[in-house]
Amino acid sequence: MLELEHTTKTHDESRQGEALDMLPTGKSTGRKLYIESYGCQMNFSDSEIVASILVDNGFETTKDYKEADVVFINTCSIRENAEQRVRNRLKEFESAKAKNPGMVVGVLGCMAERLKSKFLEEEKLVDVVVGPDAYRDLPNLIGKVDDGAKAVNVLLSREETYADINPVRLNSNGISAFISIMRGCDNMCSFCVVPFTRGRERSRDFHSIVKEAQDLFNAGYKEVTLLGQNVDSYKYTAPVAEGETPQPTVNFAQLLAMVAEVSPELRVRFSTSHPKDITDEVLHTMARYENICKYIHLPVQSGNSRVLELMNRTYDREWYMERVDAIRRIIPECGISTDVITGFCTETEEEHQETLSMMDYVKYDFAYMFAYSERPGTLAAKRYEDDIPEDVKKRRLTEVVNKQQEHSLYRAQNFVGKVQKVLIEGFSKRSDQDFCGRNDQNTMVVFPVDERFKRGQYVHVMVERCTSATLMGKIVD
Structure with missing residues (x-):
């Protein structure tokens, strides 16, 4: 998601x-x-x-x-x-x-x-x-x-990827752009409407993706984000005419490397990864290329295996923790964010506590947090009663939010006193006396304007202080 x-x-x-x-x-x-x-x-x-x-x-x-x-x-x-x-x-x-x-x-x-x-x-x-x-x-x-x-x-397609359409960049800062690499979703998470609203999963021709990245770089863009409901399941096999030799299938790790090789000056991000599909090959590819940002959005949804099964997430608590361990082992500096749903059908207080303990285990950099909201037409709406009272959902959500605030501050504090490579995206929202941009781990960095530099350039920033969401510092040579 x-x-x-x-x-x-x-x-x-x-x-x-x-x-x-x-x-x-x-x-x-x-x-x-x-x-x-x-x-x-x-x-x-x-x-x-x-x-x-x-x-x-x-x-x-x-x-x-x-x-x-x-x-x-x-x-x-x-x-x-x-x-x-x-x-x-x-x-x-x-x-x-x-x-x-x-x-x-x-x-x-x-x-x-x-x-x-x-x-x-x-x-x-x-x-x-x-x-x-x-x-x-x-x-x-x-x-x-x-x-x-x-x-x-509202006809859904098994083929449409809009690969031949050159998107018009809307409200663009001229620095960062999205590239859609696939459409639809084959996962049937019981709480999610996406498979019903976006159809079956299909991957876009990797040639068109790499070309789009190259065209963006040639136009002055310095960062692309590869988009898919589940990027790790990207796989493209070229159509083969009768009598021709089939071409090897290109997976996400290979695509990631191809885009990274457009230029070392082009930053590459991606979203979203699914815990059941993210591979060590992807992690090693990220570690190998300096311009692939060290940041992964890895939705957990719940820290309890029984609830995960009800959600049809197709992994359990132990699998998720093993994937986090692999990320920490292969890319020690990697930032990790997540999605959390509180109050899913039949969730007990003990199971909610397991979500909190999972958060303690990972200590996410960022999180997107929700109280469960039943969506018509989903598997959960058909199979399960939405039986957790709203006040309980909200109380659990508050506990999750408070814990994430602690962890976000903890992660941000780890950057204080360290130099971060930042792509200048423009002026900060609060003052045209400050630049802003993100570091590798997707944390916003704010620092005083230096006339030697402009938007779209990389700078090194010494982080001097922080909040739970923002790093503050100054440019250093």
């Missing part, structure tokens, strides 16, 4: 409701497009694909939905409150649509896939409902709305 929207977390990485702003590349139709994205990194990556498709069809873009002719929300279905926020946002668009009756309003992504045509019935404001595998059909669907019809395409 990728990093999720509206989480309780100990570092500032999520991006909520971002809108795009760019120039048209195709023949202009004079129509303006506005896209707002919520949720995981994959949704933001998908919005870049949507923008590319529509810009090629003559759309211009705007950051102001009130002046747009077409308004899209790219949605998240992972939590109930994420869906509610989308509904609230649609109501805000209502007055703009009243002033501009020709405005097309659409819902994209996971929420569209989950609710399908029901969305048109429930939300009278919505004209278009499009699932994650149907973005190529958007020009046609918008045309149907222009002709007075409602439009839906």
Whole structure:
């Protein structure tokens, strides 16, 4: 599972409701497009694909939905409150649509896939409902709305990877970019809607991935993040015509090395890893290349084996701990973050304590933490009663959050007095007198502006102090 929207977390990485702003590349139709994205990194990556498709069809873009002719929300279905926020946002668009009756309003992504045509019935404001595998059909669907019809395409595909589409980088800092390496998910975690909203797992041609990384580097980007619901299960085998010799399958470790070899000046990150699939080969590849960041997001969800079995995570407590031990052994300096769910169906107090003890064992750098929220259509909703009282869920979540705050501070304090290599991403949020960027372990570093350096350059920063989420220091030679 990728990093999720509206989480309780100990570092500032999520991006909520971002809108795009760019120039048209195709023949202009004079129509303006506005896209707002919520949720995981994959949704933001998908919005870049949507923008590319529509810009090629003559759309211009705007950051102001009130002046747009077409308004899209790219949605998240992972939590109930994420869906509610989308509904609230649609109501805000209502007055703009009243002033501009020709405005097309659409819902994209996971929420569209989950609710399908029901969305048109429930939300009278919505004209278009499009699932994650149907973005190529958007020009046609918008045309149907222009002709007075409602439009839906939520067909899932076993082949679509959008490999041939060059994403338009939205709100880009010109330094960091996402590269989608696969789509869908074959894991059937009982709490998760992703297999139902994004379809079966399929991997993208590694040639197109490496080319995209090379093109980004040539354009001045210094960091790429390889995205997939479960990157460790990436595997691509080239189609073979009759009589040809089959080509070897490329796995994630090999792909990681290929991208790292684009340039030693290109930082490589990835998300998300699944504990059942992350291999020593991946870890050794990370250790071998200096430009592959030493950071792994490894969702645990629960520290108890019985609960993990109910969640259908396909690993137990001991397996997870062994994978953490392997990370610590092969990449001693590696940062590890996680996802935790409290109050899953039938979770006892003793089992909750095992989650807390797992946190003590790993001492995660960061965590995304949730109280369990039943999602319609999931295996858990069909099989198990959501029987943990809300006050118990919230109390357990508070305990998890408090413990993670302690561990995040502990990990941050370990950097104090040490020099960190940091890629300057821009000015800090609080002051244009300070730069900010992340170290290898994905921790934010803030340091005074030095006129010798600019955004997109690597610097070495001596860490002098910290909070649980941020390191502070100064550039050293």
